[in-house]
Structures are given as C-alpha cells and as structure tokens.
Amino acid sequence: MRIPPRAVHxxxxxxxxxxxxxxxATLAGIVGWVLWRGLPSVTPRFLFSMPEAAGxxxxxxxxxxxxxxxxxxxxxxxxxxxxxxAIYLVEYTRESWVTRVIRYGSDCLAxxxxxxxxxxxxxxxxxxxxxxxxxxxxxxxxxxMSLPTIIRTSEVALxxxxxxxxxxxxxxxxxxxxxxxxxxxxxxxxxxxxxxxLALGRSMSETAAVIFTAGTVxxxxxxxxxxxxxxxxxxxxxxxxxxxxTDAQPRAFGTAAILVLAILVINVSxxxxxxxxxxxxx
Amino acid sequence: xxxxxxxxGFGVSIxxxxxxxxxxxxxxxxxxxxxxxxxxxxxxxxxxxxxxLSDLVPDLAVSGxxxxxxxxxxxxxxxxxxxxxxxGMVFAVPIPLPRSIYENVVFGPxxxxxxxxxxxxxxVEKTLRAAVLWDEVKDRLGTSGTKLSGGQQQRLCLARVLxxxxxxxxxxxxxxxxxxxxxAKIEEALQELKPQLSVVLVTNNVKQAxxxxxxTAFLLMGELVEHGRTAEMFTSPTDxxxxxxxxxxxx
Numbered sequence: 001m002r003i004p005p006r007a008v009h010x011x012x013x014x015x016x017x018x019x020x021x022x023x024x025a026t027l028a029g030i031v032g033w034v035l036w037r038g039l040p041s042v043t044p045r046f047l048f049s050m051p052e053a054a055g056x057x058x059x060x061x062x063x064x065x066x067x068x069x070x071x072x073x074x075x076x077x078x079x080x081x082x083x084x085x086a087i088y089l090v091e092y093t094r095e096s097w098v099t100r101v102i103r104y105g106s107d108c109l110a111x112x113x114x115x116x117x118x119x120x121x122x123x124x125x126x127x128x129x130x131x132x133x134x135x136x137x138x139x140x141x142x143x144x145m146s147l148p149t150i151i152r153t154s155e156v157a158l159x160x161x162x163x164x165x166x167x168x169x170x171x172x173x174x175x176x177x178x179x180x181x182x183x184x185x186x187x188x189x190x191x192x193x194x195x196x197x198l199a200l201g202r203s204m205s206e207t208a209a210v211i212f213t214a215g216t217v218x219x220x221x222x223x224x225x226x227x228x229x230x231x232x233x234x235x236x237x238x239x240x241x242x243x244x245x246t247d248a249q250p251r252a253f254g255t256a257a258i259l260v261l262a263i264l265v266i267n268v269s270x271x272x273x274x275x276x277x278x279x280x281x282x
Numbered sequence: 283x284x285x286x287x288x289x290x291g292f293g294v295s296i297x298x299x300x301x302x303x304x305x306x307x308x309x310x311x312x313x314x315x316x317x318x319x320x321x322x323x324x325x326x327x328x329x330x331x332x333x334x335l336s337d338l339v340p341d342l343a344v345s346g347x348x349x350x351x352x353x354x355x356x357x358x359x360x361x362x363x364x365x366x367x368x369x370g371m372v373f374a375v376p377i378p379l380p381r382s383i384y385e386n387v388v389f390g391p392x393x394x395x396x397x398x399x400x401x402x403x404x405x406v407e408k409t410l411r412a413a414v415l416w417d418e419v420k421d422r423l424g425t426s427g428t429k430l431s432g433g434q435q436q437r438l439c440l441a442r443v444l445x446x447x448x449x450x451x452x453x454x455x456x457x458x459x460x461x462x463x464x465x466a467k468i469e470e471a472l473q474e475l476k477p478q479l480s481v482v483l484v485t486n487n488v489k490q491a492x493x494x495x496x497x498t499a500f501l502l503m504g505e506l507v508e509h510g511r512t513a514e515m516f517t518s519p520t521d522x523x524x525x526x527x528x529x530x531x532x533x
Contacts, residue, residue: 165377183379
C-alpha cells in the first residue's frame with residue numbers, strides 16, 4: 001500500500017521539528033544551567049576584585065583581564081596572517097599545486113589536537129624563545145591554533161563574492177588591490193568576521209594549549225606586561241572545579257557563567273559592528 | 283580620419299583552440315559599430331580583448347595587431363587601469379555593485395582619487411542624465427543600486443562607465459535581458475553620446491543593429507564574414523551567409 005504523500009510530508013515535518021527542537025533545547029539547557037548555577041555568585045565584588053585563597057575567596061578580576069589580553073593579542077596576530085593568506089590564495093594565485101599544498105597544510109593544522117599545539121608552544125615559545133609562561137606565549141600559541149579557522153572561513157567568504165564584481169571593478173580601471181579592498185573585502189566581510197568570532201570563542205574556551213603556555217598560576221594583581229603569566233577563565237574554571245575545595249564550587253560556576261556571557265557579548269558586538277560598517281554596501 | 287580602434291590580422295586562441303581568426307576591422311571616432319553573429323562566433327572575445335579583460339581568461343593567446351589610438355593594446359607597456367578607463371564596458375547582465383546609486387556612479391572617479399564632493403555630484407548628475415536615468419532616481423541617489431529594476435540597473439551601469447569619460451564604449455549584448463522600453467532608452471542614450479565617443483555594440487538582436495548602428499560587422503565561427511555600412515548591409519548583403527543570418531534563417 002502506498003503511503004499518501006501528504007502523510008509523509010506531515011510525518012517528516014514533525015520529525016524535523018522534533019530534531020531541531022531537541023538541538024536547540026540541549027543548547028539552551030546547557031547555557032541555562034551554567035547561568036542558573038553561576039549567576040548568583042556573580043557580584044560586583046566577584047568581577048572587580050582579585051582572587052584570594054587560591055580562588056576560593058575573592059574575585060576573578062585578574063583572570064578576566066588575563067583572558068582578554070590573551071585572546072585579543074591572539075586574534076590581533078592571527079587575523080592579518082589568516083585573512084592575508086586567504087586573500088593571497090583567492091585573489092593573487094591561480095589554482096596550482098602550491099595553493100593546494102598551502103590549503104592542505106592549513107586543513108591538517110585544523111585537525112591537530114589543541115594539546116599538541118600546547119606542547120609545541122611550550123617547547124618553542126616558552127623554552128626555546130625564552131618567553132616563559134606568559135601572555136605572549138599563550139597568545140602566539142592560540143594564534144597558530146586559530147589560523148586554519150580564519151584562513152578557511154575567509155577563503156570561502158572571498159570566493160563567495162561574485163566573479164562579475166571583480167570584472168566590473170577591473171573594467172572601471174581598478175588595480176587588483178583596489179578591487180580587493182573596495183569590492184571583494186566588503187563583500188566577504190560577514191564571512192571573515194564569522195571566522196574571527198569563531199576563533200575568538202575557541203581561544204577563549206581553550207584550556208590544554210594555554211595551560212602549557214600561559215601557565216596556571218593565579219595572579220593576585222592585574223597583569224601588566226606581555227611577559228606576565230596568567231590563568232584564563234577556562235583554566236580557572238577547570239582548576240576550581242576539579243581541584244578546588246567544595247566551597248570554591250560557586251566561584252567555579254560563577255567563572256563559567258562569565259565565560260558563557262563573554263562569548264555571547266563578543267558574538268553580538270562583532271556582528272553589530274559589522275552590520276554598522278556594511279550599511280553603506282547594500 | 284584615422285581609426286580609433288584597428289584590428290589587423292587579429293587572432294585569439296584559448297587553450298590552443300582558435301576563437302578569432304585573421305580579423306581586419308576598425309572603429310572610427312564618433313561612430314556606432316555593431317557586431318552581430320550567432321553564439322560562439324567570437325564577438326564577446328573580441329570585445330574583451332579591446333579592454334584587456336581577456337587577461338582574466340587562462341591560456342588565452344593573441345596574434346596580429348590590435349591598436350587603440352595608434353598604440354598596441356597588447357603592448358607590454360600598456361597600463362591596464364588607464365586602458366580600461368579609456369575603454370568603458372557594459373556587460374550583458376546589469377551588474378550594479380552592492381552600494382548606493384551615487385556610489386556606483388562615482389566608483390571609477392573615486393579610484394582616480396577624486397574626493398571633492400561638488401565635483402562628484404556634478405559627475406553623478408551629468409552621467410545619469412546621459413544614461414536617461416536621472417529623472418527616475420534623482421530623489422533617491424542614496425538607495426542601493428541593486429534595488430533598481432533590471433532596465434534601470436543597466437542604465438546605472440552605463441552612467442558608471444560614462445563617469446570615466448571613455449573614448450570608446452563596449453557594450454556586450456546590453457539589452458539582452460531588458461524590455462523594449464528600457465532597450466529604447468539605452469539606444470536613445472547611445473545616439474546622444476555619439477558626438478563624444480565611439481561605440482562597439484555586440485548584439486544578438488539583428489534589429490537593434492539595424493536601428494542603432496552606423497556600420498555592422500558579421501562574425502561567424504571566429505571569422506569576419508562581412509562588414510559595411512549598416513543601411514547597405516541590411517538591404518544588399520554581399521555574402522549569402524549574411525543574408526541568411528539577418529533574415530533569420532539561422533542563428
């Protein structure tokens with residue numbers, strides 16, 4: 001017997017609804033749970049004072065600032081390198097074995113576990129270059145980790161700009177760089193920003209690579225130089241949750257809540273800024 | 283009078299396959315030359331050689347001579363940006379850039395570093411009037427060029443090219459997607475522009491060639507079959523293939 005197409009349609013619609021709903025519900029559940037457990041501990045004192053008693057007392061101001069310094073420096077290093085590589089690959093080369101090797105290399109880089117990046121950062125930046133456990137070592141390691149994400153997303157975004165826009169730019173007397181700067185980059189910006197925001201989020205939540213390179217020492221003052229060792233939010237949460245005393249648990253969840261909120265804020269503000277910038281390219 | 287554009291024994295091959303062979307054709311100042319011929323006859327390729335957009339095609343090789351104002355288009359010392367400012371091009375599909383009508387028109391001048399607002403304003407009004415679009419958009423120059431209708435978009439593209447005050451206008455089937463009224467407006471604009479520049483009009487529409495051009499060239503399979511004054515060619519073609527094509531027996 002043939003099942004009526006309308007019944008199939010309705011069944012599939014219901015199925016897709018359930019699937020989508022469960023995916024969204026899981027996500028909302030995790031975020032909601034972290035915020036519900038963590039937000040009560042988030043007080044002005046928690047945000048703005050230094051940690052005491054290995055994090056069981058006091059706040060996380062030095063941890064928040066250390067995290068910000070590390071991820072901002074990482075993105076400042078990775079963005080020009082990553083976007084520049086993508087522009088070179090898409091706009092300045094014809095597809096050849098060289099571009100394939102670069103792309104393959106960057107894809108392989110994306111598949112390497114973060115702890116291996118941590119080990120590399122430890123051996124190269126911390127020991128060999130003598131940067132010790134520091135914001136600098138951590139940021140450079142995270143920058144390397146972010147590169148494949150930024151290269152890949154930027155490349156896809158640049159390729160999605162219609163070829164005809166490039167032809168029009170040339171036909172109107174643009175040099176290659178004028179074409180890239182005035183037409184291709186504005187067109188690709190949403191995708192490029194998505195890649196950078198993804199990289200920011202992943203850097204922020206990274207633990208293994210930063211434990212190796214930025215250290216785990218809980219600073220009791222605001223980090224003031226790239227050579228200072230810091231503990232990031234994610235690492236702080238990990239240590240409090242696994243090694244801290246039971247009375248440190250509320251602060252662990254408070255830290256997690258801040259981590260989640262910060263990633264949210266980064267996402268929203270990055271896209272708002274981008275849309276404001278792109279308003280004249282509609 | 284010396285020709286503005288002159289091709290002598292000009293040939294093009296892409297990946298070894300000949301697309302154009304031994305083309306001898308010229309464009310005089312202040313004339314409209316239309317190039318007709320079926321798909322794959324090399325019309326667009328010829329057009330794209332004149333402003334060197336052909337550089338974007340991999341494995342394209344040229345032979346023979348192609349000059350603009352007496353200088354070799356494919357000469358090594360050719361400044362591409364400068365060449366393309368002297369030879370404006372309008373594509374088959376209207377391609378407004380994703381920005382305002384105003385910014386579309388001043389795209390070329392801005393590349394030249396013109397920033398003065400009153401100068402840009404003057405360019406916008408002058409070129410939009412020349413493209414018979416000014417009255418339709420003068421109150422909304424800030425809206426996106428992509429929001430215009432197809433015919434308006436194509437006239438915007440025409441204005442954008444005129445902003446560079448080119449010597450030659452290359453039109454690649456500019457009306458292929460347009461309704462008769464928009465087509466008429468483009469043809470009207472071309473007649474108005476003739477005192478200032480030369481036009482090479484590639485068209486699939488034989489009637490458009492007959493209506494709006496001074497001379498016509500008929501290309502077939504990469505070879506120039508016949509060219510001459512439009513009026514003569516459409517009344518008494520010398521080659522039977524021309525006759526068959528313009529009377530609609532094939533194409």
